[in-house]
Amino acid sequence: MEYLGNILCITGGELIRSEKNPEGVILEGTYKSLVYRGKMRVLRRACYGSPALVEYDSLPRRYREAWEAVHGDPHARRKFAPFAERLHEDVEAYNAFTAYTYDGGRKLPDEAIVSYCNDAMILNAVRETLEVMTAARRSARLSMAGRWEKMLELVDGIRADYPNNLPKTAITLKRKYLRYQAEGYTALIHAGFGNRNRVKVKDQVDQAVLLDILSHGNQLPATVAAETYNLWAGSHQAPTITPRTVLNYMAEHAVEIDDSRRGSKAWADEFDPVVRRRRPTAPLLLVNSDDNDLDLYFKNGRDNYYRFKLxxxxxxxxDYILGYAFGDQVTNELIREAYRNAxxxxRELTGGYYLWHQTVADRWGLKSDNLLGFFESLATFTPPTAGLARAKVIERSFGTEWHNALKHYNNYAGHNITAREKHNSDFAQANLKRRPSIEEAPALIARFIASMRALEWKGSGRSREQVWLDGFRAMEAGRAKRITEEVYLQRFGQRHTYENTVRNTGITVTIGDLRRTYDVPETIYRQAVGRKVRITYDPADLSRxxxxxxxxxxxxxxxxxxxxALADMQPGDRERLNAVLERKKRLRDQNRQTREERRSLLERVGTDAQSLLQAGVMVKEARFGASEIVNRLALNDDHVDGGSIRRKY
Incomplete structure (x- = not known):
């Protein structure tokens, strides 16, 4: 706005609302219509370098009121113009506030510097105005009363244009001005920025007492903390403080006291420096695992509000979910099952078993359940910082997208009880009859996990599963850690409780409530038959x-x-039967070949078990050894009769 002569004018650019001027009050079409119909007076048309000027008082009333609701009455500003003309930037104030440091080198924030510079500039104008006013009143022999009320009116008139911290009563404005005159720029700096001339808790002992009170684990409110401190202050001739002062100290020393006041977890979330890290450049470089109270209700007998641990x-x-498992509670076996599932x-995605390079998992059960050995057998294990949720990538995955996917289900339980988004108990009660039972949980949870895997990844236009697969295919061959099925079962399998014996019928073991028999490979049969063995199995795939x-x-x-029965034979059964018969024949042939090779060797050295027995010169140890030889020969279809060996051909 500006004056043309003595007429208050507003520019067309200020009036017209646009993207560049959202605070305008008239649309461009309305503006042109009002000018055309003579509803407002244009004193100067727009030309290059000069905006159009509209007489402010000629605006229709509705537009004047709209303007003043946002910008105030422009006529009222005119009486503050002489005072505003005395406002000049104070370069020395800016230098002083910029150079000011406190608490070991901390600087004033930019908004505080701007505000304090305005304080100094306004108080400088107050000093000049007071000098002129005082001189005029003295020459006219008028009373000096009411000067500070007038100063306050002038300061209030420019607050909208010059944000400041100056008092809003005449007496406190006078005190502020006098302190500024005596102490200089530092008088304007708040005690919260280390200005010891402004604080009431100046003594180190007094401050230690106050901070100790504020550090109390009961999180004393400001009123109680002030009362408690003032008991100390009253007995030690120290100034008393108000709850406002306590709040200032809480804010200023939060980094120091919140660890004790609010707990280490809350302190770490707000104040512990964040180490910014890049995501792994390829799949299977880092996996993270954690438990979650799945926010879905199920029916479990009379309990209509049962929730699983996931x-x-x-x-x-x-953030691709490789595997999961759920149960009544988190156990060692539940964690292992989740990794088996992963x-x-x-294998479903790639056709093979691949290990990852690094594991980050919660510290739960690392010692008591020997999970540490399990994790370290898979990859480099790095437990997260205790109590620091952000150290685990997976914690972020249990946030907005996770709950948005859960909201598709009528049995959604809402966020946890401390979250802002509360559970609608009325809706939950109305849907009790539609709530799924725990028997339906496996299919429902599998569907939920599938929906999370199908989510788009950060605006890429691809699902998380596709991003994972593309990254795996593009990964350098040397970084993929493929393992055999034997290694998979050894590291991830569940060991059977009892030992079993390998017999000529195979290995028969009871898993769950079912007896299963497993064939021993031909290459290991001679070594394994008759031996005690332990079985390790994959609960989800008992085929091996x-x-x-x-x-x-x-x-x-x-x-x-x-x-x-031949009539029951299916395609392929005859081939399998022939293979079994051939295997039996090969076993006999191997035994026969072994015997012949042994006899050939004994003939070359001129001895055999029979001659040694008849010689009668063997010591006890040799006789025992020979007896063992005879026993083994007997097992190989030979017959011992009356001390001589009769071979059956």
Missing amino acids: YVVLDAHC MRHI VLVEGDRMRFIATENVPLPM
Whole structure:
């Protein structure tokens, strides 16, 4: 706005609302219509370098009121013009406030510097105005009363244009001015910025007492903390303080006291310096796992509000859920099952089992359940900082997108009880009859996990699963850590409780409530038969197991019985039967070949078990050894009769 002569004018650019001027009050079309119909007076048309000037008082009333609601009455500003003309930037004030430091080198924030510079500039204008006013009143022999009320009116008149911290009563404005005159620029700096001339708690002991009160774990409110401190102040001749002062100290020393006041977790979330990190450049470089109280209600008998514990294994490359498991509570076996599920899913996606390079998992059960050894057998294990949620990538995944996906289900339980977004208990009660039972949970949770895997990844136009697959295919060959099925079962499998014996019928083991029989591979049969072994299995795939015994380890596949009746034969059964018969024949042939090779060797050295027995010169140890030889020969279809060996051909 400006004056043309003595007429107050407003420019067309100020009046017209546009993207560049959202505070305008008239649309461009309305503006042109009002000018054309003579509803407002244009004193100067727009030309290059000069905006159009509209007489302010000629504006229709509705537009004047709209303007003044935002910008105030422009006529009222005119009486403050002489005072505003005395406002001049104080360069020395800017230099002083910019150079000011406190608390070991901290600087004033930019907004505080601007405000304090305005304070100094206004108080400088007050000084000049007071000098002129005082001189005029003295020459006219008028009373000096009311000067500060007049100064306050002038200061209030320019507050909108010059934001400041100056008092809003005449007496406090006078005190502020006098302190400024005596102390200079530092008188304007608040005690919260280390200005010791402004604080009431100046003594180090007094401050230690106040901070100790504020550090109390009961999180004393400002009123109680002030009362408690003032008891100390009253007995030690120290100034009392108000709750406002306490709040200032809370804010100023939050970094120091909040660890004790609010707890280490709250302190870490707000004040512990954040280490910004880039996501892994490829899949399977870093996986993170954690448990979550799944926010879905299920029916469990009379309990209509039952919730499962969900354990999730996540690839940090694109927050892709590799595996999961759920149960009544988090246990050692639940965690292992989640990782088994992750490996099975990796095989579904890639066709093979692949290990990752690094694992970040919660510290739960690391010692008591020996999970540390399990994690370290898979990859480099790095537990997150205790109590620091942001140290785990997976925590962010349990946020907005997670709950938006859960909201598709009628049994959604809402955010946790401390969240802003509360659970609608009325809606939950109305949907009790539609609530799924715990028997329906596996399918429902699988559907939820599938929806999370299908979410678009950060505006890429691709699902998280596709991003993961593309990254895996583009990964350098040397970074992929493929493992065999034997290693998979050894590291991820569940070990059977009891030992089993390898017999000529195979390995029969009871898993759950079912007895299953597994075939021993032909290559290991002679070594394994008759031995005690331990079985390790994958609960989700019992078609094969890992067998471990004394100096042997092998994969055994489940036996598929052959039909007795020819009429029951299916395609492929004849081939399997022939293969079994051929295997039996090969075993006998191997035994025969072994015997012949042994006899050939004994003939070359001119001895055999029979001659040694008849010689009668053997010591006890040799006789015992020979007896063992005879016993083994007897097992190989030879017959011992009356001290001589009769071979059956």
